[in-house]
Amino acid sequence: MTLILIVALLFSSCAFIVWSFSKFHHPARFDNNLGRHFIAIIDAGHGAFTHFGLLDEGATRYGVKEADVAIAIAKKLQKELERRGWIAITTRDGDFTPFGLIERARLSSLVNADVFVSIHLNSYRNGKPHGLSVHYWSEESRPLAKLMQTRLCRTLGLKDRGVVRQPLTVLTWASVPAILIELGFISNPAEVRRLTNTKFQDKAAKAMADTLTMWACGRCDESTPCSPSIRPTR
Ligand SMILES: [Zn+2]
Numbered sequence: 001m002t003l004i005l006i007v008a009l010l011f012s013s014c015a016f017i018v019w020s021f022s023k024f025h026h027p028a029r030f031d032n033n034l035g036r037h038f039i040a041i042i043d044a045g046h047g048a049f050t051h052f053g054l055l056d057e058g059a060t061r062y063g064v065k066e067a068d069v070a071i072a073i074a075k076k077l078q079k080e081l082e083r084r085g086w087i088a089i090t091t092r093d094g095d096f097t098p099f100g101l102i103e104r105a106r107l108s109s110l111v112n113a114d115v116f117v118s119i120h121l122n123s124y125r126n127g128k129p130h131g132l133s134v135h136y137w138s139e140e141s142r143p144l145a146k147l148m149q150t151r152l153c154r155t156l157g158l159k160d161r162g163v164v165r166q167p168l169t170v171l172t173w174a175s176v177p178a179i180l181i182e183l184g185f186i187s188n189p190a191e192v193r194r195l196t197n198t199k200f201q202d203k204a205a206k207a208m209a210d211t212l213t214m215w216a217c218g219r220c221d222e223s224t225p226c227s228p229s230i231r232p233t234r
Contacts, residue, residue: 038216039113040081043091043104043170044074045120045180055096059123061186064196066121067095073183073201074119080209086216089113105173114216115144116178117208118170121186121195130188131159135180137171144215145179148208155207156200158184158191181208 046058046067058066074090081088089111091097091104099107108116122133132153136145145163153160161182171178183204184191194200 037085037087038115038213039087039089039111040212041089041091041104041108041111041113041116041174042074042077042081043116043118044071045118046070047092047094047096048098048100049096059121059186061123062189062192064186064192066123066186069121069183069186069195069201070119071095073205076201076205077117077119077208080205081212084209084213086209086213101169102173105170105178106175108178109175113176115212116170116174116176117212118178118180120180120182121184122182123185123187125187127185127188130185130191131161132156132184133161133164133182135164135166135168135171135182136178137165137167138174138177141171141177141179144177144212147215148179148181148211151211152181152183152204152207156204 044067046056047070048056050056056067058070060066071092071094075093078088078090089107091099091107097104104118105116107113122129132149134145134149134152136142142163142165149160149163152158166180168180171180184195186192186195
């Protein structure tokens with residue numbers, strides 16, 4: 001009887017040691033090498049304070065503020081990514097953030113993120129220009145920029161204004177693949193109506209999340225499309 005107890009005790013101790021060891025070496029949430037989770041920094045454009053203590057709300061047209069549309073879509077994108085197994089961190093949760101542009105970009109290296117995505121709306125002095133463009137800086141960001149541009153234009157039926165290599169602060173300071181999406185023109189009357197529509201925002205967030213997931217899974221080839229429900233978690 002004593003022998004059985006000793007064996008049982010030894011067995012459970014061994015099991016506990018193996019369990020703690022595996023937990024310590026393979027933290028389920030943060031080990032990208034195991035493909036369990038990808039990490040995204042989602043930057044809702046604007047919402048920082050300027051040197052004069054004024055809040056930067058981006059462009060305002062037809063009573064719509066760029067910063068408000070950007071955060072609405074950023075929050076939806078966060079939820080969509082979480083549904084697909086991502087850890088998604090936003091640079092602001094409300095009207096304003098203490099983070100400037102460089103701090104926002106630096107968050108990507110602080111949390112060892114896989115990708116940085118900034119959401120903005122374009123604007124012009126007249127209401128004519130419309131369409132979507134994706135901006136990038138580093139060469140490693142280019143494939144994602146192209147994929148996002150193609151898929152968003154197709155899904156949302158927006159004019160394709162192409163990908164643009166541009167040294168924007170959030171892109172040059174990001175240590176990971178980084179893109180800035182100008183989702184449409186707030187200065188175009190038809191486009192601003194769509195951009196403020198909840199269904200359009202949902203569709204845009206889903207298309208962004210699907211594209212990021214496809215890209216992250218390394219299946220960016222348009223000829224072999226992945227299921228939208230694909231999850232990086234194995
Ligand atoms: Zn902007």
